[in-house]
Amino acid sequence: xxxxxxxxxxxxxxxxxxxxxxxxxxxxxxxxxxxxxxxxxxxxxxxxxxxxxxxxxxxxxxxxxxxxxxxxxxxxxxxxxxxxxxxxxxxxxxxxxxxxxxxxxxxxxxxxxxxxxxxxxxxxxxxxxxxxxxxxxxxxxxxxxxxxxxxxxxxxxxxxxxxxxxxxxxxxxxxxxxxxxxxxxxxxxxxxxxxxxxxxxxxxxxxxxxxxxxxxxxxxxxxxxxxxxxxxxxxxxxxxxxxxxxxxxxxxxxxxxxxxxxxxxxxxxxxxxxxxxxxxxxxxxxxxxxxxxxxxxxxxxxxxxxxxxxxxxxxxxxxxxxxxxxxxxxxxxxxxxxxxxxxxxxxxxxxx
Amino acid sequence: xxxxxxxxxxxxxxxxxxxxxxxxxxxxxxxxxxxxxxxxxxxxxxxxxxxxxxxxxxxxxxxxxxxxxxxxxxxxxxxxxxxxxxxxxxxxxxxxxxxxxxxxxxxxxxxxxxxxxxxxxxxxxxxxxxxxxxxxxxxxxxxxxxxxxxxxxxxxxxxxxxxxxxxxxxxxxxxxxxxxxxxxxxxxxxxxxxxxxxxxxxxxxxxxxxxxxxxxxxxxxxxxxxxxxxxxxxxxxxxxxxxxxxxxxxxxxxxxxxxxxxxxxxxxxxxxxxxxxxxxxxxxxxxxxxxxxxxxxxxxxxxxxxxxxxxxxxxx
Numbered sequence: 001x002x003x004x005x006x007x008x009x010x011x012x013x014x015x016x017x018x019x020x021x022x023x024x025x026x027x028x029x030x031x032x033x034x035x036x037x038x039x040x041x042x043x044x045x046x047x048x049x050x051x052x053x054x055x056x057x058x059x060x061x062x063x064x065x066x067x068x069x070x071x072x073x074x075x076x077x078x079x080x081x082x083x084x085x086x087x088x089x090x091x092x093x094x095x096x097x098x099x100x101x102x103x104x105x106x107x108x109x110x111x112x113x114x115x116x117x118x119x120x121x122x123x124x125x126x127x128x129x130x131x132x133x134x135x136x137x138x139x140x141x142x143x144x145x146x147x148x149x150x151x152x153x154x155x156x157x158x159x160x161x162x163x164x165x166x167x168x169x170x171x172x173x174x175x176x177x178x179x180x181x182x183x184x185x186x187x188x189x190x191x192x193x194x195x196x197x198x199x200x201x202x203x204x205x206x207x208x209x210x211x212x213x214x215x216x217x218x219x220x221x222x223x224x225x226x227x228x229x230x231x232x233x234x235x236x237x238x239x240x241x242x243x244x245x246x247x248x249x250x251x252x253x254x255x256x257x258x259x260x261x262x263x264x265x266x267x268x269x270x271x272x273x274x275x276x277x278x279x280x281x282x283x284x285x286x287x288x289x290x291x292x293x294x295x296x297x298x299x300x301x302x303x304x305x306x307x308x309x310x311x312x313x314x315x316x317x318x319x320x321x322x323x324x325x326x327x328x329x330x331x332x333x334x335x336x337x338x339x340x341x342x343x344x345x346x347x348x349x350x351x352x
Numbered sequence: 353x354x355x356x357x358x359x360x361x362x363x364x365x366x367x368x369x370x371x372x373x374x375x376x377x378x379x380x381x382x383x384x385x386x387x388x389x390x391x392x393x394x395x396x397x398x399x400x401x402x403x404x405x406x407x408x409x410x411x412x413x414x415x416x417x418x419x420x421x422x423x424x425x426x427x428x429x430x431x432x433x434x435x436x437x438x439x440x441x442x443x444x445x446x447x448x449x450x451x452x453x454x455x456x457x458x459x460x461x462x463x464x465x466x467x468x469x470x471x472x473x474x475x476x477x478x479x480x481x482x483x484x485x486x487x488x489x490x491x492x493x494x495x496x497x498x499x500x501x502x503x504x505x506x507x508x509x510x511x512x513x514x515x516x517x518x519x520x521x522x523x524x525x526x527x528x529x530x531x532x533x534x535x536x537x538x539x540x541x542x543x544x545x546x547x548x549x550x551x552x553x554x555x556x557x558x559x560x561x562x563x564x565x566x567x568x569x570x571x572x573x574x575x576x577x578x579x580x581x582x583x584x585x586x587x588x589x590x591x592x593x594x595x596x597x598x599x600x601x602x603x604x605x606x607x608x609x610x611x612x613x614x615x616x617x618x619x620x621x622x623x624x625x626x627x628x629x630x631x632x633x634x635x636x637x638x639x640x641x642x643x644x645x646x647x648x649x650x651x652x653x654x655x656x657x658x659x660x661x662x663x664x665x666x667x668x
Contacts, residue, residue: 070572072568072571072572074563075476100574100575100576101574102574103571103572103573103574104572104573104574105574108572108573109568109569109572111565111568111569111572113565116564116565116566117565117566117568117569118566118569119566119569119570119584119588120566120588120662121587121588121661121662122583122584122587127570130570130573130575130579130583131573131574131575134575134576134579135574135575135576179569182569182573183572183573185573186573186574
């Protein structure tokens with residue numbers, strides 16, 4: 001069966017196989033002159049049962065892309081261009097009513113902080129069962145059975161008694177599990193996990209990641225794992241898209257990306273995790289500087305003020321997302337592409 | 353929950369003792385001899401002394417307070433000379449009418465206030481939201497007696513739709529229908545100020561919670577906007593709204609004085625107004641005591657409701 005085998009990576013990039021696709025998506029806040037573009041030309045795709053990691057610092061547009069895909073942009077936000085395709089159907093054109101039906105059963109979301117993501121005034125059982133009863137046409141008893149089944153599935157002990165608990169009565173890990181159970185309750189085709197482990201301690205983090213990964217395989221869902229931490233992506237994702245300043249700057253299969261990153265930003269992100277894993281005593285090597293403020297876009301390549309390999313062309317022109325080396329399987333948005341063939345000396349004139 | 357209720361109940365006791373002390377001192381602070389007031393300036397010295405003895409006015413002040421408390425426990429609040437009746441009887445007869453008006457007003461203010469606030473919060477900054485702000489400001493800035501007079505002029509005198517006074521009470525000969533008709537204008541007058549405060553509070557409380565992560569979670573699972581507002585946002589906004597409603601109930605009791613006067617509503621408020629005009633000290637004392645105790649009990653009830661809506665409060 002398809003869902004238990006990892007699809008061949010080369011196939012997943014072709015859009016015909018993609019269960020979920022974002023094409024040339026743009027997101028902006030505000031109107032006219034005051035408008036701020038936070039996502040630009042973002043294209044992502046994920047196949048059935050595949051896991052895509054979306055990586056970048058805070059404010060790079062990861063969550064905005066996903067909220068736009070769900071039609072849940074906060075007030076003031078709007079989609080300015082592009083398409084969001086779920087099994088070939090463009091969600092951007094749907095009416096609010098049609099979009100509501102897609103949420104939960106088509107695309108589901110796991111948010112980062114389970115304490116604030118669960119309604120504090122409702123028991124776990126009530127909030128879990130709500131869409132099943134009121135939108136799925138289930139009877140109360142059937143919904144209850146299904147909730148117990150789901151809580152069992154995500155590894156919450158004593159599921160039947162937990163239904164009557166309020167969120168604040170559960171531990172952080174249990175809350176995150178309950179949130180996952182809620183997300184998968186309508187058998188979504190695509191599961192978006194937005195920093196699902198950020199609020200948890202390290203041991204719980206790996207348990208939750210393993211749970212999400214095993215559910216993906218078991219239920220044949222496509223998974224989009226949003227994180228700022230490449231280490232989280234490493235064990236789970238088949239492919240990774242790196243976002244910077246609202247644009248995709250590099251996409252590749254996970255092993256390729258880790259073995260031969262081609263964008264200086266990806267390289268810098270990888271440096272931050274290897275430091276953490278190798279030597280605790282060594283000084284942390286964060287990427288110098290901050291991501292650009294979307295209200296003051298950087299001329300040229302948005303990474304140029306922080307880049308070690310910067311050249312004049314980087315300050316003048318935005319590079320295109322292109323792959324000149326690996327036949328479309330490893331596109332990168334960089335003029336310099338320093339990790340393929342180019343030596344560091346050739347990329348002189350660097351900032352350091 | 354039970355220990356929570358007991359705990360709150362114990363906290364009420366010192367407050368009530370304070371209230372009795374305040375009402376007792378009220379009579380002491382007011383200049384003039386109560387015997388003069390009761391008997392008039394033409395009474396003989398002998399009669400005055402007699403009355404002083406019988407009222408215990410020659411005793412030291414703490415003994416007088418003890419006597420006052422003892423009488424209070426026996427339900428004796430003194431004699432109202434305006435009504436020529438015991439104060440307790442005056443108050444008990446009118447308590448029903450005042451409660452009726454206050455309860456009708458708080459229900460109107462709460463239901464309409466929460467609905468209006470919620471409705472405005474759904475589209476912040478929209479025309480209807482700004483419209484509500486204007487109405488809130490208007491209701492909050494005009495005195496209730498003025499609104500009462502305007503309503504009387506409009507609906508009573510010009511349109512002749514509703515009676516403007518002369519309520520007989522539920523036990524009166526004219527029956528329930530007449531009583532309801534008599535209630536409409538005073539209820540609106542009394543409710544207006546609270547309605548505005550409750551609407552404003554509801555609006556801001558809903559705006560506080562509507563951008564919460566759990567609202568996004570519910571939306572991401574396909575829950576529709578009507579349920580988002582009614583089942584997710586409103587219950588989480590309720591604790592702060594209930595606090596305000598509780599405070600408003602207290603204000604309604606005092607607001608009843610003006611409203612009852614304008615509409616000649618036979619309640620405690622009207623009696624208080626008459627007592628104040630005629631310096632009927634025992635009735636003023638009794639009225640204040642009853643209103644203050646009612647205020648305390650309402651707050652007690654609000655605390656319990658608050659715990660019900662916010663499960664985390666019980667732990668504290």
